[in-house]
Amino acid sequence: MKNSILKTLILSCILLAGISAKAQEKTWSVGPEVGLSLSKYGGDAGSNDLKSGAVGGLFLTYSIKNTFGITGKVLYYQKGAYVPDLDLKQTLNYIEVPIIGRYFLIKEGNFRPNIFLGPSFNFLTGVTNKVGTGDRVSQENWDSVYNSFDLGITGGAGLNFLIASETYFIIDARYTHGFSDLTKPAGVINNNSIAITAGISFGF
Numbered sequence: 289m290k291n292s293i294l295k296t297l298i299l300s301c302i303l304l305a306g307i308s309a310k311a312q313e314k315t316w317s318v319g320p321e322v323g324l325s326l327s328k329y330g331g332d333a334g335s336n337d338l339k340s341g342a343v344g345g346l347f348l349t350y351s352i353k354n355t356f357g358i359t360g361k362v363l364y365y366q367k368g369a370y371v372p373d374l375d376l377k378q379t380l381n382y383i384e385v386p387i388i389g390r391y392f393l394i395k396e397g398n399f400r401p402n403i404f405l406g407p408s409f410n411f412l413t414g415v416t417n418k419v420g421t422g423d424r425v426s427q428e429n430w431d432s433v434y435n436s437f438d439l440g441i442t443g444g445a446g447l448n449f450l451i452a453s454e455t456y457f458i459i460d461a462r463y464t465h466g467f468s469d470l471t472k473p474a475g476v477i478n479n480n481s482i483a484i485t486a487g488i489s490f491g492f
Contacts, residue, residue, distance in 0.1 A: 317349045321458070321487030327367040330466075332475035339377055341366025343483050345384075354395035359388050359404070367410075367479050377418040380434070380470070380479070385409040386442050398450040405443035408464050410479070412436045433471060438479055440466040454491030460484070 322344040329336050343365050351357030365384040370377050388406030415430040427433075444462025451457050466479035 315351055315353060315454075315491050317351065317454070317456075317489045317491045318347065319458075319487050319489045320344070320346055321361075321363075321460070321485045323460075323483055323485030325366055325481050325483045327479060327481035328369040329470070329477050330480045331469075331477045333369065333477045334371075335373060336369040336371050339368050339370040339379070341368065341379060343485055347487065347489075349390070349489065351390070355392060357390040357392070357402075359386075359390055361386050361388075365410070365481075365483070367481050368415075375420045377424075379416045379418075379424075380412060381414045381416070382410040382412055382438070385411075386464075388442065390446070392448075400448040400450075400456075402446045402448065403444070404446060404460075404462070406441070408440040408442040408466075410438040410440065410466070412438065433473070435468060435470060435472060438466050438468040438470065440464050440468070440479065448489070451488075456489040456491075458487045458489050460487075 325341040325343045326338045327341060328338050343363055345361060345363035347359055347361040349357050349359040361384070363384045365382045366379050367382060368377070368379040386406055386408040388404040390402050390404040392400050392402045394400050412434055415427040415434060416424045417427055418424040442462050442464040444460060446458060446460040448456045448458050461484045462482070464479070464481050464483070468478065470477045470479060
């Protein structure tokens with residue numbers, strides 16, 4: 289009986305030590321990121337080409353060092369498309385909230401490439417149109433034409449470079465495919481976009 293209790297206590301101590309070690313490996317990091325987007329419409333949109341835009345905001349990552357992390361972002365993200373037949377650049381301004389799982393291909397060191405995948409939640413805040421060399425004009429009553437929410441999936445790859453203690457310079461490249469119909473009229477039109485961003489991650 290005493291031996292069983294002793295074995296149980298020893299096993300419990302080993303398990304607690306392992307849990308404690310894992311807990312110490314878990315860290316948080318936060319930082320800004322900015323970059324460039326290239327987007328166009330898919331589905332029933334007809335002929336359209338890539339249009340450039342801006343991306344920027346903040347991210348927060350909870351990671352288990354050497355293996356896996358979960359990143360949430362809040363970004364201002366310009367999507368839309370260029371319609372060559374009309375010489376029209378249409379910009380859809382979103383607040384994007386992607387939640388991604390990130391797997392690190394190299395477990396430690398000054399250079400840590402990674403891959404990531406997750407859902408993207410997008411909230412439309414406005415629409416602007418620019419025809420030819422004319423001024424950019426905000427579209428009134430856009431919510432009568434466009435749906436305000438867009439659900440998508442995003443994935444890509446990143447490069448993390450250690451530049452100071454617990455501080456990384458990060459480059460991410462990702463593709464986002466929208467599943468939701470952008471418009472309320474008949475036909476299905478969705479967002480497709482590529483973003484390349486750079487940021488600084490501060491660990492704590």
